[in-house]
Amino acid sequence: MSSLKILVVEDEDAIRGMLIMVLQQAGFFPTAAKDAEEAQNIIHDNPPDLILLDWMLPGISGVEWARRLKKEPIYSDLPIILLTARGEEEDKVRGLEIGADDYMTKPFSPKELVARIHAVLRRSGKILGQAQICLGDLILDIDQHRLIIGDRQLEVSPTEFRLMHFFMTHPDKVYTRTQLLDQVWGRSVYIEERTIDVHIRRLRKILEEYGRDDLVQTVRGFGYRFSMVD
Amino acid sequence: MSSLKILVVEDEDAIRGMLIMVLQQAGFFPTAAKDAEEAQNIIHDNPPDLILLDWMLPGISGVEWARRLKKEPIYSDLPIILLTARGEEEDKVRGLEIGADDYMTKPFSPKELVARIHAVLRRSGKILGQAQICLGDLILDIDQHRLIIGDRQLEVSPTEFRLMHFFMTHPDKVYTRTQLLDQVWGRSVYIEERTIDVHIRRLRKILEEYGRDDLVQTVRGFGYRFSMVD
DNA sequence: AGGGCTTATTACCTTTTTATGACAAACTTC
DNA sequence: GAAGTTTGTCATAAAAAGGTAATAAGCCCT
Known part of the structure; x- marks a missing residue:
């Protein structure tokens, strides 16, 4: 909300x-x-x-x-x-x-x-995070802490989950590595920008098994974008 | 009542x-x-x-x-x-x-x-809910403090019972250790978060004999989830 | 085609998180 | 009040995750 x-x-x-x-x-x-x-x-x-x-x-x-x-x-x-x-x-x-x-x-x-x-x-219940975030056949269930494609559940680590969460709630827009770092890791964390690449890689690897690694797109010179459209 | x-x-x-x-x-x-x-x-x-x-x-x-x-x-x-x-x-x-x-x-x-x-x-059991709570082939008998799996019934300790009770009435959702502590032990008790791990372990050990230890699932970085689904 | 820059991929190592067994205090039961 | 349970804590083992650096691959321009 x-x-x-x-x-x-x-x-x-x-x-x-x-x-x-x-x-x-x-x-x-x-x-x-x-x-x-x-x-x-x-x-x-x-x-x-x-x-x-x-x-x-x-x-x-x-x-x-x-x-x-x-x-x-x-x-x-x-x-x-x-x-x-x-x-x-x-x-x-x-x-x-x-x-x-x-x-x-x-x-x-x-x-x-x-x-x-x-x-x-x-x-007072005014802050209700959405329980589920759906995007195509992707379902991210916050309460259950599960990422589901179709009927299968993906195994993701905490960071991968957070990254996926951010992507699914901010689709179709390019984010620089710095922005991703700020949004997903938090402003106070200090890690190399290039580390993002590795996490992107790990996400893709997981999605690959379901033929969905095209969801995470590289925008050369800027950063990454999550989108159902090519 | x-x-x-x-x-x-x-x-x-x-x-x-x-x-x-x-x-x-x-x-x-x-x-x-x-x-x-x-x-x-x-x-x-x-x-x-x-x-x-x-x-x-x-x-x-x-x-x-x-x-x-x-x-x-x-x-x-x-x-x-x-x-x-x-x-x-x-x-x-x-x-x-x-x-x-x-x-x-x-x-x-x-x-x-x-x-x-x-x-x-x-x-504290003053409000009588259902006498039994069923989930799959699991039956939790409130009155007798018993857990029934299939046709066999086993005794569980008070804490294990309450934990199981909470899980069975709140399935499929992840709870942090703090939440479990608050919900199952009560807000005013003060025990180590890690103690939860031990109780989870004990629960699993009991369920293990019936091949059902997969019901209690670890969600790394968050807590635990009770679910019939993997 | 080649240089220069950006991204991909892999391997490695450290840190963080969880699992597990043992122990002692507290509590029950007979 | 003795024997057996129950339960919280700790120490240690095990596993998983996360960050970095090194190297490969790719892209773009002249």
């Missing part, structure tokens, strides 16, 4: 801006509101997958608004993370009479925020 | 009230106590099927009381879910051998609470 929308409801410009920045960086699609009223409109027009809500808001307080939201059946499943200043309210928040799914005390690190968002989204 | 009784032990009125509300809504029959002493009486007069216990209590702390309870043979099977505030204690909960079956960090969503209660009840 991609394009997870997060609504930030926060009256202080600086904090709101910072939050939006952080969220974008983390791959979310943030929208923002200054108060409950504005937020209400956004929710109506373009319901987000999660709300980051300031405890104190001008007009209707964040808590109050959250409570109302949770009562409406349409929105009751919408996860809410409360943002509070450190202080006396902390105890009350813990009481969770509000129905918030989590809370954070300012100031917090971007890292922690993103981590909590992920946790809440996962808990 | 209907009319599952749940005892809430929590000193803060607001939270206690909220919990009771949530539990009723979810179809349980909650009773409540403000402290360990009160709880002790209730347990004696009208033993519940599960206890929701606050970590911090006036007088005897929740943890201390839980520990004592677990030592009494009569109550040792009574599942306990600990409620803790987020903070330093969190780590301790996992580490310390309290004997709780699960724990939750406030604040939590009602949904999650109910889900965990169900999970714990199921694990």
Whole structure:
């Protein structure tokens, strides 16, 4: 699942801006509101997958608004993370009479925020990886961790599986070795670009037995492409 | 089984009230106590099927009381879910051998609470599912704690049984060691991940005699999978 | 055709991951 | 409370995977 929308409801410009920045960086699609009223409109027009809500808001307080939201059946499943200043309210928040799914005390690190968002989204089932990815007669089953062609199962190593996963979710497009390294191995790993060649080779060898080694195509001077079309 | 009784032990009125509300809504029959002493009486007069216990209590702390309870043979099977505030204690909960079956960090969503209660009840056998679970020629007899293959029946140890139970009710999907630990042993126990390997080994050894050790499959880099398919 | 560059292929070695047997503590059972 | 189970941990063996370098093969241009 991609394009997870997060609504930030926060009256202080600086904090709101910072939050939006952080969220974008983390791959979310943030929208923002200054108060409950504005937020209400956004929710109506373009319901987000999660709300980051300031405890104190001008007009209707964040808590109050959250409570109302949770009562409406349409929105009751919408996860809410409360943002509070450190202080006396902390105890009350813990009481969770509000129905918030989590809370954070300012100031917090971007890292922690993103981590909590992920946790809440996962808990509420918003992050559902597709169970299966099909492409022609290729099936990559994430849950079962299996790669199947037709009715036969292929034996692939962890890295081969990840590579295949990336290819199948990004078909028909050329990727440089560096891009593949970043996407499949992760930005923080440092290995030779040429190593990619070897892994491509290994993938092809496996696919070869099924006459499908033509799926992994070399684009001379650029990199590799995975495609059902020649 | 209907009319599952749940005892809430929590000193803060607001939270206690909220919990009771949530539990009723979810179809349980909650009773409540403000402290360990009160709880002790209730347990004696009208033993519940599960206890929701606050970590911090006036007088005897929740943890201390839980520990004592677990030592009494009569109550040792009574599942306990600990409620803790987020903070330093969190780590301790996992580490310390309290004997709780699960724990939750406030604040939590009602949904999650109910889900965990169900999970714990199921694990501890309070919720009767099917009496038998069949998969191919495998039959797992819940009541008798027996595994039947074809026409022969064999005894398995408690842990092996639970592991087998989990596998047979969740076939074809890969689980990491951590997931298995959480699901089969419970979230609050702390044992080495590698211990899973040993239990897998033991399961396989049993199945081996019937030529069925291929049911438990290793998925390198991820974990294990139980499947009738290769 | 040949030089220069890019990719393919293979072999090798290191690291990582899993399997297995043994042991001791904890727990049951009689 | 003694004998037998059960279960978690460790040490070690075994297996698989992953990265690199060396060499072969291929492509493109003049």
